[in-house]
Amino acid sequence: MSWMFLRDLLSGVNKYSTGIGLIWLAVVFVFRLLVYMVATEHVWKDEQKEFECNSRQPGCENVCFDDFFPISQVRLWALQLIMVSTPSLLVVLHVAYRESREKRHRKKLYVSLGTMDGGLWYTYLISLIVKTGFEIGFLVLFYKLYDGFSVPYLIKCDLKPCPNTVDCFISRPTEKTIFILFLVITSCLCIVLNFIELSFLVLKCFIKCCLQKYSKKTPIPQCVSATASDMLNVVGEGPYSRIIIHTWP
Numbered sequence: 723m724s725w726m727f728l729r730d731l732l733s734g735v736n737k738y739s740t741g742i743g744l745i746w747l748a749v750v751f752v753f754r755l756l757v758y759m760v761a762t763e764h765v766w767k768d769e770q771k772e773f774e775c776n777s778r779q780p781g782c783e784n785v786c787f788d789d790f791f792p793i794s795q796v797r798l799w800a801l802q803l804i805m806v807s808t809p810s811l812l813v814v815l816h817v818a819y820r821e822s823r824e825k826r827h828r829k830k831l832y833v834s835l836g837t838m839d840g841g842l843w844y845t846y847l848i849s850l851i852v853k854t855g856f857e858i859g860f861l862v863l864f865y866k867l868y869d870g871f872s873v874p875y876l877i878k879c880d881l882k883p884c885p886n887t888v889d890c891f892i893s894r895p896t897e898k899t900i901f902i903l904f905l906v907i908t909s910c911l912c913i914v915l916n917f918i919e920l921s922f923l924v925l926k927c928f929i930k931c932c933l934q935k936y937s938k939k940t941p942i943p944q945c946v947s948a949t950a951s952d953m954l955n956v957v958g959e960g961p962y963s964r965i966i967i968h969t970w971p
Contacts, residue, residue, distance in 0.1 A: 740919060740922065740923070742915055742918055742919040742922060743919055745915055746912055746915045746916065746919070749908055749911055749912055749915070750803070750806075750807065750912065753904075753908045753911075754803060754905065754908050754909075754912075755803060757901070757904065757905065757908075758796070758799055758800070758803065758905070761796065761901045761905075762796045765894055765897055765898055765901060766794075766795065766796045766898070769787075769791065769794060769795075769893075770784075770787050772892075772893035772894075773786075773787045773890065773891070773892060773893070774890065774891050775879065775884075775888045775889065775890040775891070776888055776889050776890075777884055777885065777888040779883055779884055779885055780883070781883045782879075782881075782883055782884040782885075782888060783890070785879070785881045785882070785883065785884065786877070786879035786881060786884065786888070786890045787890075789879060789881055790868075790877055790879075790890070790892075791868075792867060793867060795864075795868070795898075795902070798860070798863070798864060798867075799905060801860075802856070802857075802860040802909075805856045805860070806853050806856045806857055806860075806912070809848075809849040809850075809852040809853045809856070810849055810853075812845050812848065812849045813842070813845055813846055813849055816841065816842050816845040817842070820842070843923070843927065846923070847920065847923060847924075850916050850919060850920050850923075851920070853912075853916055854913055854916040854917065854920075857909055857912055857913045857916070858913065860909070861906065861909055861910075864906075871899075871902050871903055871906050872899045872902070872903075873892055873895040873898040873899045873902065874892065874895060875891060875892060875895040875896075876889055876890070876891060876892075877889075877890050877892070878890070
């Protein structure tokens, strides 16, 4: 897979993100994507080749490895990174839709294409909810598949064709556990940032609606233009004449 595409995608979303969204992008880039690339290159080189059992029975190691690693941990992380990043594509597509709409009508329809209002606000909100759901879902899936977030140095396997219960050893268990915990912590941090940004957007929209509702209820003074003849009426004649000044509510 090409990580350059993911980088370009997130860079495009960067233009339409809030301040909290920019922090989320920094966490994904620095603490997740780069750490993932280092981990896959140096720690998870060839998992199956480095997986050893104290049995020479043909097929025993393969069966035990498949039982403990039904899905490769690094591939699961890669899938997680892709799934939590692609909802941001909705925002880019919505902005592109606004651009094409203005070109089709040949006039300015929006104050700014990236302004967070109207349909774009809902699109951004949906992308946050989907990203948070993917983050939580993958954490639960990872925990269920590997019985926690730690890698044991020894596992016992009694599956066929192993002749009996055999001991299998995983390479670099401590280093892998540290990387896993680091990625879990950064994933939880992204979840917290998503919740904060979600709350911020909803609260900002609520305050804006309240201000608009209040401004509609408050009467605005209107200036009524009138000529001097309309404002002044002369009643009577001679020295007993009176001037009546008309006022409007």
